[in-house]
Amino acid sequence: MAGNNNSRTMRIHLKVWRQKDKSSEGRLVDYTLDTVSPDMSFLEMIDVLNGQLVGRGEEPIAFAHDCREGICGSCAMVIDGEPHGPQTGTTTCQLHMRTFNDGDTIVVEPFRAKAFPVIKDLVTDRSALDRIQAAGGYVSVSTGNAPDGNAIPIAKDLADAAMDAAACIQCGACVAACRNGSAMLFVSAKVSQFALLPQGQAERERRVSRMVWQMDEEDFGSCTNMGSCAAACPKEIKVDNIARMNREFGRAMLFGQQREQRSED
């Protein structure tokens, strides 16, 4: 039972990516922690290490994190080569040290992709994903217009399927896992949510085409159907969404969607 493991501690060796800023070269630096509790979360272990580093007057490891409940999508580490580490369906913050063994060496790196520049250590800039959302990830309805909530009945299985897709936390693990750095799983999850729901129908073609084109502009790679995105996804978003997005995009082209010039400032 948790809470009873305090007497048993582990020695963990870490190789952590340290990079001063965007323009500096980074490298893996070795650290060892002698008293890691199996009940610690992975981030709590980094907290302990950071406490020691600050104690020695060194700069702590910068990393993004916030809710530590697996829902905000901030935390983003590649652990032993896998985004969010070895446990399936788990964000870095929810990964616990009981997953590892005494004496293990763990390699910790940032999410790597052309579209996610490293800002410092393990922190990357993932705002490209927001720009894709802004291109079409919404239903255009202004406040005050809505009919009664029950005026739009939605079959339970459709609502459930939309919810499955909407569970995406925008962490970017799918991008980091993809050898092409593609954001197809992320974009397709949003496209699917609205393609499945009646509320999304009015903007169906416009939405998918604008989101896909924005994705292209943000330096994400192409999808080659490897499926490593879905395998890495901490929310287990299904790869079927990509198939649905491809259908939606093809349909939008048939309906004559035209690519507009979107100037970025």
Added chain:
Amino acid sequence: MNLDSKIPSGPISEKWTKHQFDSKLVNPANRRKFNLIVVGSGLAGASASAALAELGYNVKTMCIHDSPRRAHSIAAQGGINAAKNYQNDGDSIYRLFYDTIKGGDFRSREANVYRLAQNSVKIIDHCVALGVPFAREYGGLLANRSFGGAQVSRTFYARGQTGQQLLLGAYSAMMRQVDSKKIELLNFREMLDLVLIDGKARGVICRNVLTGEIESHAADAVVLATGGYGNVFYLSTNAKWSNATAIWRAHRRGAAFGNPCFTQIHPTCIPVSGDYQSKLTLMSESLRNDGRVWVPKDANDTRTPDQIPEEDRDYYLERIYPSFGNLAPRDIASRQAKFVCDEGRGVGSTKLAVYLDFAAAIKRDGQDVIAGKYGNLFQMYEKITGDDPYKVPMRIFPAVHYTMGGLWVDYNLQSTIPGLHVLGEANFSDHGANRLGASALMQGLADGYFVIPSTLAHYLGSTKLDKIDTNHEAFKEAQANVQSGISRLMNIKGNKTADELHRKLGKLMWDNCGMERSEQSLKKLLEEIPKLRDEFWNDLRIPGEAASLNQELERAGRVADFIDLGELMARDAMERRESCGGHFRTEFQTPDNEAQRDDENFCHVAVWEHQGEGKAAKRHIESLNFENIKLATRSYK
């Protein structure tokens, strides 16, 4: 200090409509002449940004994250209340109003709460229209469940991720406005000061956390929606970055603080497992729809839960509160959990936990049904504890979750600084001394989507605002103030990390101003905090430079503010010589250990005014008048 609550006259059900009619408007062509700043991008901030931009105002929205969608509203699990009465179980706007006033132990404003209940209905409609995938029945209509403090099912939900889905709805509406350039999104910004010109809020100073650059932003009005301050306690269900800096710095510039000691301790959180613990994780209140809370009857019972027969278990909530049972409100359920643990009947290795048991529900409905309702919560519990709640009862314990206190606002959600409006958890309104479950999401969205668009228009339409820009003296003064604050922190060059000092503060607060408080504990706290403050300002260490991404610097600034706010909380708790809701003074309790209010002397909001650095804040009061609901002793028995 002018504490006019600006509550409109007339019958309660007509106040808001009348107020909207009496308010000034800004015509559509003029709206684009106004620049607004919204700080924070959770439910309140995102919905306000979207709604204001939709109306045509120019909005700048700031958030500390890379993406506005990471605000901590995202983690709200259980649901959102609305008086739809879709279940035909006797709900109404008036009943939601009544339940919320009673749940708040008669320490909130009637008019605000009634408006909240009215707007609740429109929130659901709007969120559905935005494509929020709420849970549905087979017929395609919206599903509901029950939450604490209510005997009707009025809670709408999206699995255990309601906050996420509602926030994504508001975020999507906001991103639509970013795309049409009505919102300028300023991510990676932390607000560090408020700028006042002629006594009005005219802008903010913020730090770009990536570059360390200190920026000035001017506006015609400022909206703060920066959430609560539960992280004063270090360990709480709040996110690690949730902080009080924006509201605290506004307080120092003159915004009064309402009821700082009103803190909500949530009864069902995963217990602490070690000293390294960085935060606590909530297990949604919705679990109490099907989970039964119990401890062994005998303190010396060392059997595993499956070996303890029914007759040796004490389902204490069902026993003490037969009509509400496991769905007693949060303050009450938390306190009872503490009482049974104080009696030595707690479970687990630390004896600081109680069981939340799903065996009966699984037997009744089957595992699939339970998994359908709470699957992600069960999974989260298993990841954190290593135990499978389908087989072993969850072990839970109360933890700091929400702060009902916050910046004082009038009916227009305006603080004591003209032009500074405060929304959501950051303000003190609506929840009194205890918030009911599924009401935080309701308040955040009501404030943002439906209240602020009207009340801010009134301010803009009725106030003379001179043309100013960031070259104004006031911006230079505030910039210099922020710069010197940062230099002061960087130059301490001591030996302790901000986290270490924060943990110390948290323990002091939890031990002395937590689930229960007493004159003695508060006295001790008020002696200890100044010592901790000295320690902080003499022994803090921040490596690295201020002019780059420096997470230790960010943390340190927040901890400095938490220390000062903690002291104000202690003083507020000391002065409120009664128990009410989450504020439980051990000296004031009924013979059966319930909170004993003192309506004669404390039926008011305590409003604290900053008096300058190093000086004690001054306490004012806003009396609460109950014209519709009779003050009564709260009973859930």
